[in-house]
Amino acid sequence: MAQYSRISGSVGLITLKSPPVNALSAVVRQGIVDTVEKALSDPKVKSVVICGQNGIFCGGADIKEFAGNMSGPPLVPIIHAIEAANKPMVAAIEGIALGGGLELALGCHYRVAHAKARLGLPEVTLGLLPAAGGSQRLPRLIGVPAALDLITTGRHVTAAEALQLGIVDQVTDHKTVDVAVKLALSVAGKPLDARRISTYLCPPLSALDPLFEEVMQKVRQRARGAIAPIACVQAVRAAAALPYAQGMEREKELMATLFTSGQARALQYSFFAQRAVSKWSTPSGARWDTSTPRPVHKVAVIGLGTMGRGIAVALAQAGLSVVTVEPQEKQLMEAKQAVSGMLERGAKKRGVAPPLNNITYNSNIQAVADVDLVIEAVFEDMALKKKVFQQLSVVCKPGTFLCTNTSALDVDQLASQTRTPELVVGMHFFAPANVMKLLEVVYGPRSSPQALATAMQLGKKIGKVSVAVGNCRGFVGNRMLKPYIEQAFFLLEEGATPELVDRALEEFGFSMGIFKVSDLSGLDVGWRVRKGDGLAEPRATGQSARIREGRRYSPLGDLLCEQGRFGQKTGRGWYQYSKPGGREPSSDPWFHSFLKEYRAKHGLVPRAIDHQEVLERCLYALINEGFRILEDGIAAGPEDIDVIYLFGYGWPSYRGGPMFYAGMVGLPKVLDRLEHYYQAHPDVPYLQPCTLLRRLVASGSPPVHKWREVIKKLHSQL
Numbered sequence: 001m002a003q004y005s006r007i008s009g010s011v012g013l014i015t016l017k018s019p020p021v022n023a024l025s026a027v028v029r030q031g032i033v034d035t036v037e038k039a040l041s042d043p044k045v046k047s048v049v050i051c052g053q054n055g056i057f058c059g060g061a062d063i064k065e066f067a068g069n070m071s072g073p074p075l076v077p078i079i080h081a082i083e084a085a086n087k088p089m090v091a092a093i094e095g096i097a098l099g100g101g102l103e104l105a106l107g108c109h110y111r112v113a114h115a116k117a118r119l120g121l122p123e124v125t126l127g128l129l130p131a132a133g134g135s136q137r138l139p140r141l142i143g144v145p146a147a148l149d150l151i152t153t154g155r156h157v158t159a160a161e162a163l164q165l166g167i168v169d170q171v172t173d174h175k176t177v178d179v180a181v182k183l184a185l186s187v188a189g190k191p192l193d194a195r196r197i198s199t200y201l202c203p204p205l206s207a208l209d210p211l212f213e214e215v216m217q218k219v220r221q222r223a224r225g226a227i228a229p230i231a232c233v234q235a236v237r238a239a240a241a242l243p244y245a246q247g248m249e250r251e252k253e254l255m256a257t258l259f260t261s262g263q264a265r266a267l268q269y270s271f272f273a274q275r276a277v278s279k280w281s282t283p284s285g286a287r288w289d290t291s292t293p294r295p296v297h298k299v300a301v302i303g304l305g306t307m308g309r310g311i312a313v314a315l316a317q318a319g320l321s322v323v324t325v326e327p328q329e330k331q332l333m334e335a336k337q338a339v340s341g342m343l344e345r346g347a348k349k350r351g352v353a354p355p356l357n358n359i360t361y362n363s364n365i366q367a368v369a370d371v372d373l374v375i376e377a378v379f380e381d382m383a384l385k386k387k388v389f390q391q392l393s394v395v396c397k398p399g400t401f402l403c404t405n406t407s408a409l410d411v412d413q414l415a416s417q418t419r420t421p422e423l424v425v426g427m428h429f430f431a432p433a434n435v436m437k438l439l440e441v442v443y444g445p446r447s448s449p450q451a452l453a454t455a456m457q458l459g460k461k462i463g464k465v466s467v468a469v470g471n472c473r474g475f476v477g478n479r480m481l482k483p484y485i486e487q488a489f490f491l492l493e494e495g496a497t498p499e500l501v502d503r504a505l506e507e508f509g510f511s512m513g514i515f516k517v518s519d520l521s522g523l524d525v526g527w528r529v530r531k532g533d534g535l536a537e538p539r540a541t542g543q544s545a546r547i548r549e550g551r552r553y554s555p556l557g558d559l560l561c562e563q564g565r566f567g568q569k570t571g572r573g574w575y576q577y578s579k580p581g582g583r584e585p586s587s588d589p590w591f592h593s594f595l596k597e598y599r600a601k602h603g604l605v606p607r608a609i610d611h612q613e614v615l616e617r618c619l620y621a622l623i624n625e626g627f628r629i630l631e632d633g634i635a636a637g638p639e640d641i642d643v644i645y646l647f648g649y650g651w652p653s654y655r656g657g658p659m660f661y662a663g664m665v666g667l668p669k670v671l672d673r674l675e676h677y678y679q680a681h682p683d684v685p686y687l688q689p690c691t692l693l694r695r696l697v698a699s700g701s702p703p704v705h706k707w708r709e710v711i712k713k714l715h716s717q718l
């Protein structure tokens with residue numbers, strides 16, 4: 001709703017009231033219509049201030065409404081009425097003015113922002129464009145290049161930047177509403193024509209066409225298949241080229257296409273999924289709202305390899321006190337230099353002082369005696385990790401949470417090395433740990449709800465999207481990756497090339513195909529794991545060379561590693577590079593003839609494989625494993641899996657995550673294709689459709705937000 005009052009004798013004050021972010025729901029929009037009418041018809045009122053309650057101006061349109069039938073008064077005429085008013089309208093912006101919230105403010109004749117406010121048009125991140133006049137008013141106000149930047153990226157700007165760009169007229173450290181009222185009093189009765197942004201001409205550009213061509217090219221490259229950024233450029237182009245009314249028509253037309261698109265649905269789903277994962281629960285009944293985290297001020301990081309360094313940086317940047325431990329003096333010194341460099345570069349980017357003093361460097365594990373929480377990040381070796389946990393159990397003060405950054409090992413085995421297994425959880429960061437947003441927080445059967453809640457809270461504090469997951473080999477992300485990679489290997493055996501597989505995946509929207517990713521992260525990583533599992537040993541030639549434990553196995557990755565081809569770091573992998581450490585992959589004739597020989601040796605007759613098959617086999621195998629994870633209770637819901645893939649594995653955001661994507665494709669189709677491929681490859685268990693998928697299809701393929709009900713029923717029957 002919106003509340004109306006009159007203050008300082010002649011100022012009408014309209015307060016948006018719709019917690020938590022004063023989104024413009026139908027009720028709020030109706031409230032604005034009613035209160036604006038009241039203010040304009042009250043002869044005592046000479047000017048009007050619009051603000052939001054609880055220090056928040058407005059978070060934009062109510063995103064929840066987009067999924068249903070939109071009712072209530074539309075926003076565009078409301079903003080037109082405000083701009084056309086014959087009394088000065090002033091927006092008092094505290095907290096945030098985003099999307100429709102900023103568009104509402106742009107309809108006002110003046111804008112005052114609090115110094116801590118953030119403003120932006122983030123519609124593009126929801127698969128939309130600013131269709132309440134934002135795409136037409138912002139370029140008229142701040143010029144085409146700056147508007148293109150804000151609208152196509154959706155980035156938020158600070159009040160200071162907004163002032164510099166000309167989005168707001170004034171920034172204050174004091175009470176924003178008081179300052180806005182003062183301004184409203186001072187401009188009462190003054191002419192308003194020059195304050196109506198829709199009447200402005202876009203600041204002229206010498207070469208409009210080349211500019212838009214250049215921007216469009218850049219945006220297309222960055223968007224990698226997303227349609228909203230393209231539509232945003234087209235809408236701004238209309239602002240630059242057309243009179244306002246025609247520009248608004250174009251804005252509406254473009255929005256109509258986006259509004260009903262699958263991409264918008266996916267992006268809006270992922271907005272809510274991101275928030276849903278913070279409301280975690282476990283099969284044993286622990287929940288986010290009944291578990292109290294303990295405050296964490298001082299954290300230790302054990303091991304300063306690549307992961308440990310990134311974790312230390314992330315913690316220090318969030319203002320935590322960090323104790324690092326690296327027993328090798330030389331490694332310790334190198335790490336100190338590297339970490340300081342990372343902190344300095346990060347601080348320079350953010351325009352703050354580097355938090356160098358937040359970190360101490362130690363070679364003795366005794367240094368962690370008084371920390372609140374430890375994150376172990378030593379080499380991925382169970383025996384080594386067990387030793388560290390035994391030591392931690394002795395050295396740390398009682399009550400210290402002990403976390404491991406393992407990417408796949410059994411958290412419970414590590415917990416059993418300590419006297420307090422209830423305080424042990426996994427905190428699985430993704431490389432580079434100071435950049436990647438994802439954190440898998442892994443609870444074992446003995447982890448306490450408080451330990452889980454504390455790790456989740458710490459993740460949030462350091463800016464991660466944290467997802468609580470159960471303990472199993474590879475947890476959620478890496479467990480699902482296994483069938484995906486396996487299919488990619490099989491496709492090479494059957495006739496595909498790394499180039500073909502990667503192209504199909506990149507056209508789908510991944511920034512890199514699986515073979516390029518494998519070259520980047522190092523083929524030896526998977527090789528070590530396979531060797532540890534007893535899979536990668538040389539076998540006799542013939543049939544048995546491609547069978548392990550009764551199932552189909554491709555030794556292609558092992559064979560490359562045996563040749564010392566570890567990817568980018570050795571300059572050779574699935575592709576070749578100009579030098580060891582080179583970054584630009586190019587097709588490698590050696591690999592192609594090796595593959596040819598390999599197929600011939602194993603009697604494999606290559607066939608034509610198209611993009612469709614690549615996508616179906618790689619992605620549906622991954623999705624099938626996702627269903628198994630849900631079945632096993634390792635992830636609480638499809639949103640958890642999707643958020644993990646969106647933030648940790650480069651899944652294209654406009655496809656919503658693998659589980660959402662399965663729903664978009666249609667569960668019956670996914671089931672049908674898996675059945676087809678399993679029939680063709682009965683020695684590949686990952687292709688066998690799992691029970692939950694079958695159950696969902698049998699229950700009419702409900703939408704993704706209803707899957708939890710089916711999962712619950714399935715669990716109760718098991």
Ligand SMILES: CCCCCCCCCCCCC/C=C/C(=O)SCCNC(=O)CCNC(=O)[C@H](O)C(C)(C)COP(=O)(O)OP(=O)(O)OC[C@H]1O[C@@H](n2cnc3c(N)ncnc32)[C@H](O)[C@@H]1OP(=O)(O)O
Pocket residue numbers: 020021023059060061062063064075096098099100101122123126128129130131132255256259260272275276
């Ligand atoms: C044939 C078809 C024709 C089509 C024609 C269609 C016509 C339609 C025209 C409509 C034109 C409108 C144009 C305007 C569009 C928009 O405005 S889109 C929305 C733009 N705004 C945003 O993207 C902001 C989104 N929110 C955020 O970024 C953050 O939430 C925040 C505001 C910065 C606050 O962050 P934080 O403090 O970290 O809190 P959160 O946990 O993120 O959020 C708290 C709760 O608030 C909910 N929420 C936030 N924003 C919205 C919103 N805009 N709508 C609904 N709900 C919102 C969020 O989900 C959290 O909820 P809970 O999890 O339940 O607590």
